[in-house]
Amino acid sequence: MEVATGAGRSMPDVPLVALSGACVHFGAMRALDGVSLTVSPGECVGLMGHNGAGKSTAVNVINGGLTPTEGHVRYGNEDGKHGTGAARARACGIRSVFQELSLCPNLSVLENLRVPHRDLTGFGWRKTAAARIAGALDEIFPGHRIEPGMIVGDLTLAERQMVEIAAGFASGPTPPRLVILDEPTSSLDASIARQLLEHVRRFCAKGGAVIFISHMLGEVFEVASRIDVMKDGKIIASRPASEFTQQGLIDAMGHVAAEKAAARTAVESDQRIGGEVLKTPEGLNARKGEIVGLAGLAGHGQAEALARFFMSRSGKLGRVKDPEVAFVAGDRGRDGVMPLWSILRNLTLTHLPSLTRRGLVDAVAEQALGADWKKRIGIRTDNLDNLILSLSGGNQQKVLFARALASTAPIVVMDDPMRGVDVGTKQEAYDMIRTEAAYGRTFLWYSTETDEVCQCDRVFVFRNGQISAELSGDGITEENILAASFQMQGTGA
Amino acid sequence: MNGKYRILLPVLSLTVLLAAVFYLQPRAMSYFGLNLLFNLAVPIALATIAQMMIIMVNDIDLSVGTFVSFVACVTATFLNDAPLLGVAILLASILAYAAIGALIHIRQLPAIVVTLGMSFVWGGLAVLLLPSPGGAAPAWIRTVMTVKPPLVPMAVVACVVIAGLTHLLIMRSSTGTLLRAVGGNAQAVARSGWSVTKLKAGAYALAGFFGVLAGVCLVGLTTSADANIALRYTLLSIAGVILGGGEFTGGRVSPVGAVLGALTLALAGSFLSFMRLSPDWQIGAQGAILILVLAVRLIFSRRGRKWKGAENG
Numbered sequence: 070m071e072v073a074t075g076a077g078r079s080m081p082d083v084p085l086v087a088l089s090g091a092c093v094h095f096g097a098m099r100a101l102d103g104v105s106l107t108v109s110p111g112e113c114v115g116l117m118g119h120n121g122a123g124k125s126t127a128v129n130v131i132n133g134g135l136t137p138t139e140g141h142v143r144y145g146n147e148d149g150k151h152g153t154g155a156a157r158a159r160a161c162g163i164r165s166v167f168q169e170l171s172l173c174p175n176l177s178v179l180e181n182l183r184v185p186h187r188d189l190t191g192f193g194w195r196k197t198a199a200a201r202i203a204g205a206l207d208e209i210f211p212g213h214r215i216e217p218g219m220i221v222g223d224l225t226l227a228e229r230q231m232v233e234i235a236a237g238f239a240s241g242p243t244p245p246r247l248v249i250l251d252e253p254t255s256s257l258d259a260s261i262a263r264q265l266l267e268h269v270r271r272f273c274a275k276g277g278a279v280i281f282i283s284h285m286l287g288e289v290f291e292v293a294s295r296i297d298v299m300k301d302g303k304i305i306a307s308r309p310a311s312e313f314t315q316q317g318l319i320d321a322m323g324h325v326a327a328e329k330a331a332a333r334t335a336v337e338s339d340q341r342i343g344g345e346v347l348k349t350p351e352g353l354n355a356r357k358g359e360i361v362g363l364a365g366l367a368g369h370g371q372a373e374a375l376a377r378f379f380m381s382r383s384g385k386l387g388r389v390k391d392p393e394v395a396f397v398a399g400d401r402g403r404d405g406v407m408p409l410w411s412i413l414r415n416l417t418l419t420h421l422p423s424l425t426r427r428g429l430v431d432a433v434a435e436q437a438l439g440a441d442w443k444k445r446i447g448i449r450t451d452n453l454d455n456l457i458l459s460l461s462g463g464n465q466q467k468v469l470f471a472r473a474l475a476s477t478a479p480i481v482v483m484d485d486p487m488r489g490v491d492v493g494t495k496q497e498a499y500d501m502i503r504t505e506a507a508y509g510r511t512f513l514w515y516s517t518e519t520d521e522v523c524q525c526d527r528v529f530v531f532r533n534g535q536i537s538a539e540l541s542g543d544g545i546t547e548e549n550i551l552a553a554s555f556q557m558q559g560t561g562a
Numbered sequence: 563m564n565g566k567y568r569i570l571l572p573v574l575s576l577t578v579l580l581a582a583v584f585y586l587q588p589r590a591m592s593y594f595g596l597n598l599l600f601n602l603a604v605p606i607a608l609a610t611i612a613q614m615m616i617i618m619v620n621d622i623d624l625s626v627g628t629f630v631s632f633v634a635c636v637t638a639t640f641l642n643d644a645p646l647l648g649v650a651i652l653l654a655s656i657l658a659y660a661a662i663g664a665l666i667h668i669r670q671l672p673a674i675v676v677t678l679g680m681s682f683v684w685g686g687l688a689v690l691l692l693p694s695p696g697g698a699a700p701a702w703i704r705t706v707m708t709v710k711p712p713l714v715p716m717a718v719v720a721c722v723v724i725a726g727l728t729h730l731l732i733m734r735s736s737t738g739t740l741l742r743a744v745g746g747n748a749q750a751v752a753r754s755g756w757s758v759t760k761l762k763a764g765a766y767a768l769a770g771f772f773g774v775l776a777g778v779c780l781v782g783l784t785t786s787a788d789a790n791i792a793l794r795y796t797l798l799s800i801a802g803v804i805l806g807g808g809e810f811t812g813g814r815v816s817p818v819g820a821v822l823g824a825l826t827l828a829l830a831g832s833f834l835s836f837m838r839l840s841p842d843w844q845i846g847a848q849g850a851i852l853i854l855v856l857a858v859r860l861i862f863s864r865r866g867r868k869w870k871g872a873e874n875g
Binding site (some may be wrong): 132155156159171172173174175176180181183184185187189190191194195 | 734736737739740742743745746747749750751753754755756812813814
């Protein structure tokens with residue numbers, strides 16, 4: 070590796086950024102729990118970890134977007150002129166390229182550079198901007214066909230990502246010293262990704278530094294000089310890349326618990342599961358009474374697959390009274406609760422058509438249904454007429470479960486339903502799901518948490534919008550899920 | 563729809579309408595005729611630019627009409643009698659616009675509600691100033707608005723100047739680019755360390771500034787004011803921005819298009835008069851023209867998307 074030879078040429082002992090004991094809390098959740106990390110010139114750090122391990126939070130602390138609740142961040146080359154987080158980080162040459170695109174689609178390529186580069190003002194700024202972005206694009210992606218005057222909205226997804234990366238490396242008011250790349254190759258094809266990896270190596274050899282986050286293990290091993298593994302908001306391993314193997318890295322990321330749950334479901338599932346009830350074009354299928362899990366890293370197409378399936382089976386005229394599919398939302402605020410309604414009205418929402426008599430809601434039947442479900446799933450409230458928001462998150466989620474289960478739908482689609490739910494409620498929900506499955510209901514369950522996925526009879530692991538593995542029975546282990554979520558082989562080399 | 567072709571449709575619709583007007587009334591094809599046709603389009607164009615500033619940052623302003631009316635009343639009273647006080651009032655109203663923009667962003671309020679509320683405030687202030695039509699235009703505004711440049715009438719020159727200057731300001735300058743970026747991806751702008759609140763306040767202040775210009779110009783043309791003088795500007799300005807190739811969200815606006823859109827809408831009124839259409843039907847017919855143009859645009863953008871899909875797939 071040529072990385073090691075160029076390390077620390079310019080300023081050997083001053084780290085570009087140093088986190089010491091950084092903690093970030095969001096309410097009761099500890100997104101970052103005492104992370105200490107330094108990045109020196111010439112280093113390329115591969116930051117690895119499963120969903121919610123704290124990678125993005127760590128990145129946001131480094132680039133000044135978040136201020137740690139405890140501990141502190143120190144930057145090298147500080148001149149002390151810039152007070153607040155983000156401005157300070159920028160003045161020290163810290164640049165971030167985010168996974169979710171952060172370009173303005175209505176502006177041209179060169180105009181987009183105006184947003185991060187504050188010195189682009191006055192007469193002739195367009196020329197400077199065009200020179201900077203074209204220079205970076207030519208250097209990183211030789212042979213690209215992007216003109217600085219093109220409107221970003223007209224570019225393909227890969228081209229947009231190239232522009233974003235180029236903007237991260239482009240020369241500016243302060244030259245880039247540490248560039249954070251979060252899943253930079255997610256929409257690039259192999260040859261372009263290779264150009265990027267080569268540039269990262271050249272950049273580090275010249276004394277720059279890169280933090281590289283990717284689910285492609287091959288890429289990480291190719292560029293990283295050191296790999297830091299995060300789990301539960303902590304860095305649990307930090308070693309030179311050469312001391313890791315791909316399998317060892319997967320093992321380091323995983324937990325050890327939640328083996329027994331899988332064993333139990335495997336035993337009883339035999340009597341419960343019937344014939345196939347659904348099949349989607351992308352290869353997802355499920356049988357009667359089966360609990361099917363959708364796993365993988367967040368944002369790899371699981372939620373979209375669920376939504377596509379749900380939309381294809383619902384909203385048809387005449388099926389309102391007797392729906393084929395019911396939906397349990399995970400993002401309660403966005404597609405779950407009606408915040409101004411009572412618990413009862415939230416609960417009976419999908420069931421209304423069968424509670425209707427002569428066009429009006431039958432209040433007595435509605436009360437009875439609500440009381441029944443309150444008892445069955447134990448919603449903790451003394452009065453169902455209270456506002457839904459008076460409940461805790463876990464109990465709100467129970468109402469949403471009841472809303473779906475009260476319908477007669479044979480298939481229940483769940484979009485990460487346990488988000489922000491406490492452990493006790495989770496156990497109750499698992500039992501509820503298992504009971505309902507025993508009655509012959511089919512569950513499609515997307516979850517970002519591995520111990521939930523281990524509750525399922527069969528699991529489809531998604532990567533890059535496609536199913537990369539189908540696991541069942543004893544094969545459902547965190548290890549297998551991780552292995553299928555991360556791309557093991559090299560990048561087409 | 564590709565940005566470069568976005569401007570074609572407003573050009574085309576204005577040309578078609580102009581040709582139709584000239585066909586019905588060939589005498590309009592003169593210095594005097596053109597001035598008459600486009601005279602009242604100048605304040606509409608300015609109000610449309612004001613609306614565009616707000617739509618640029620993904621909001622909408624339902625108070626443009628009453629604000630222009632208010633400014634017209636100030637112009638016909640204070641600016642005429644006590645110029646210093648008049649100027650101070652107008653400056654304060656621009657600041658008020660900036661404050662509304664900041665408030666909308668800080669409290670995450672829906673702009674449609676806040677500006678609807680403000681429209682009653684401006685309308686009320688206008689009625690307080692001029693309970694019945696009256697006042698007088700300051701002489702210098704009158705002179706400016708009735709100046710007769712050689713060859714091309716004032717209205718056309720004014721529209722070209724407005725379109726050119728706002729194009730430079732919004733589409734070419736670095737500040738304008740930043741303002742459009744707020745409409746395109748406010749999160750990215752905030753993440754780069756800019757204050758979106760300040761930028762939004764700036765966009766609203768620009769809207770206030772152009773609203774003031776619209777009111778002043780209007781009084782220059784009509785010589786007196788009335789509290790209800792420009793009520794229809796709210797809808798005209800929104801329609802003008804959209805007709806000119808702008809979109810409600812995403813910071814996709816075109817100042818040149820907005821001016822062309824305003825001209826088209828003003829011309830549509832004259833066209834219908836030349837057709838000897840009863841005034842009762844005119845508003846409906848104007849709406850029909852608007853729907854027609856927007857339908858053509860929808861077909862264009864559908865096609866464009868299909869082509870793009872074919873390219874990518």
